[in-house]
Amino acid sequence: MDGHDRGVKVVARGLRDAGFHVIYTGLWQTPEAVIRTVADEDADFLGISILSGAHLTIVPRLMELLKAQGLDNVGVFVGGIIPEADVPKLMAMGVVRVFGPGTSIQEAVDFLRPFAQSAVTQA
Amino acid sequence: MSMTFAEVWERFLRRDRRALARLLTWIARGEQIANIQAALRGLPAIPDQNRVIAFTGSGGVGKSTLVGKMIANFRHAGESVAVLACDPESPLTGGALLGDRLRMPNYPDDDGVYVRSLATPSGHEAVPDQLDLMVQLLHQFGFHQVLIETVGAGQGDTAVRQRADVLVVLVQPEAGDDVQWEKAGLLEVADLVVVHKADLPGADRTEAQVKALLNLPGCRPIPVLRVSSSKNIGLDELRQGILAQPSRRGIRLRNANTLLRLAQAAWVDLLHAHPETWKPILEQWQSGRINDDEAARQMLSLDKSTGSITS
Incomplete structure (x- = not known):
């Protein structure tokens, strides 16, 4: 949903190489479009990359839409530029994990691995 | 959403998109195949005017973009559309990066559009196993x-032809000389050829080459259409051309390979439902006490020797 896609593509590729099925939705998606993708693709996780500083606006909207659609079971993880102080706020909204700058692909893989055989949607 | 098959099926019949999504996941994983087949048998036949339309062509020719345009075109004509977008799965890791949606417009408010990405294992002829079953579900959903x-x-994905009513082959300008078309093997299975990116220089020449090739004496006549997704040229003609093709349904399924695929799916389903019966074989094989051949042989003799798997 951000206008930057370098980071999200690196993560998508890393997860692909670790054996995950990753659906990349592209830049500038609306929250509604992302949620439709998660539902139609029957995704287990939703990864979002936000560098714009809008995470405290976008994430609550996404969580609300997921809930409204009965998609509470979908794990949401967030990457990008998230200030340390905002991490607890995102976790309180139901985000399962925030990956800050400098996170290795391996950390993300190790986090998702226990849920193997999963599809991951990225936006 | 962990639900039983019966629950999911009941929701599918009520046209719940998430149930449809879950059924497609199961099929993609090779699970619940026999249950789904049995449940589908109880539903009415699919109307003849419903089509399965496959788009193929080499990478970069604009398949995703054109499919995206055709979603909108069919919608304007009052038809609902489901898309199965296949991308390759790594033969090494089993991973896949599915990026076809990226080039298709998103319709979050339109229930008449459904797009699903499918990872396709290598060596599976450019479309996943059980594609027919997925198509049936989508048609039955409406x-x-x-x-x-x-x-x-x-050059190798001609197998998709027997899964589709209409096979649209995309070519683009400057993609090789006429001998390249000869050897591609793709044009001969086409029901319709699209010269895509027809706004680019060289489209005339490519169209002429393809037409010359297809109109050799003794060949069935194949329509060749010039289409430009970026300039919105030829899209209506393509839709009409597709719908003018006769349906191949009913004659496309019944060959030896299809029967083998059905048998394999039913067998794997049965095994999935009774993991305890083959756990000892799995353990012996994993620990290296028996080799691949022996493990496979033991698996094959399971139903007779244990008597615990019955359909």
Whole structure:
């Protein structure tokens, strides 16, 4: 949903190489479009990359839409530029994990691995 | 959403998109195949005017973009559309990066559009196993047209023809001389050829080459259409051309390979339902006490020796 896609593509590729099925939705998606993708693709996780500083606006909207659609079971993880102080706020909204700058692909893989055989949607 | 098959099926019949999504996941994983087949048998036949339309062509020719345009075109004509977008799965890791949606417009408010990405294992002829079953589900859910985008291997994906009513082959300008078309093997299975990116220089020449090749004496006449997705040229003509093709349904399924695929799916389903019966074999094989051949042989003799798997 951000206008930057370098980071999200690196993560998508890393997860692909670790054996995950990753659906990349592209830049500038609306929250509604992302949620439709998660539902139609029957995704287990939703990864979002936000560098714009809008995470405290976008994430609550996404969580609300997921809930409204009965998609509470979908794990949401967030990457990008998230200030340390905002991490607890995102976790309180139901985000399962925030990956800050400098996170290795391996950390993300190790986090998702226990849920193997999963599809991951990225936006 | 962990639900039993019966629960999911009941929701599918009520046209719940998430149930449809879950059924497609199961099929993609090779699970619940026999249950789904049995449940589908109880539903009415699919109307003849519903089509399965496959789009193929080499990478970069614009399959995703054109499919995206055709979603809108069919919608304007009052037809609902489901898309199965196939992308390759790594033979090494089993991973896949599915990026076809990226080039298709998103319709979050339109229930008449459904797009699903499918990872396609290598060596599977550019479309996944059990594609027919997925198509049946989508038609039964109520989608008029099912569009299939192949992985676009280019020279090896002619197998998709027997899964589709209409096979649209995309070519683009400056993609090789006329001998290249001769050897591609793709044009000979086409029901319709699209010269895509027809706004680019060289489209005339490519169209002439393809027409010359297809109109050799003794060949069935194949329509060749010039289409430009970026300039919105030829899209209506393509839709009309597709719908003018006769349906191949009913004659496309019944060959030896299809029967083998059905048998394999039913067998794997049965095994999935009774993991305890083959756990000892799995353990012996994993620990190296028996080799691949022996493990496979023991698996094959399971139903007779244990008597615990019955359909």
